[in-house]
Amino acid sequence: MQGFSGSYIKYITALSPGTSRTAASQETGASDFSGFEFATIIAVVGSPNNTAGGGWITCALRSGTSNGTFSAFGASLPGMSTGSRQTAVRSFALDSSANWYKIGYDSSGGANANVAILVALQRGRNAPVPTQDSHVLVYSDVLGG
Numbered sequence: 001m002q003g004f005s006g007s008y009i010k011y012i013t014a015l016s017p018g019t020s021r022t023a024a025s026q027e028t029g030a031s032d033f034s035g036f037e038f039a040t041i042i043a044v045v046g047s048p049n050n051t052a053g054g055g056w057i058t059c060a061l062r063s064g065t066s067n068g069t070f071s072a073f074g075a076s077l078p079g080m081s082t083g084s085r086q087t088a089v090r091s092f093a094l095d096s097s098a099n100w101y102k103i104g105y106d107s108s109g110g111a112n113a114n115v116a117i118l119v120a121l122q123r124g125r126n127a128p129v130p131t132q133d134s135h136v137l138v139y140s141d142v143l144g145g
Contacts, residue, residue: 007128055079
């Protein structure tokens with residue numbers, strides 16, 4: 001994350017860890033990404049058990065307003081299928097006038113999957129980050145050994 005400490009990166013728990021079974025596309029709530037220049041989606045999937053449907057798919061959606069129409073723009077993670085403990089990462093620049101983002105996800109057929117999705121926002125215009133997501137605790141750095 002470019003050498004910044006935890007207090008310079010905003011972390012968002014987009015989808016809390018747990019078992020998910022979605023037969024259709026789902027979306028997280030809207031989050032305001034303004035004030036940052038770069039975002040990274042981290043999807044951790046355990047045992048998606050779905051090769052026929054294409055596996056677990058994750059993508060970023062954006063809009064100009066929190067209750068507007070959200071659209072995908074290419075920041076997606078391909079289907080993750082079969083096997084355990086797969087982690088996929090996709091980064092993208094926040095260079096659009098659309099400041100509101102959601103994370104979309106789909107298990108492509110409704111198979112069970114153990115999933116967690118995190119977003120890390122970097123290069124904030126305010127440092128340190130004034131408020132973290134309510135599900136995130138950032139501890140002080142340990143410098144040296």
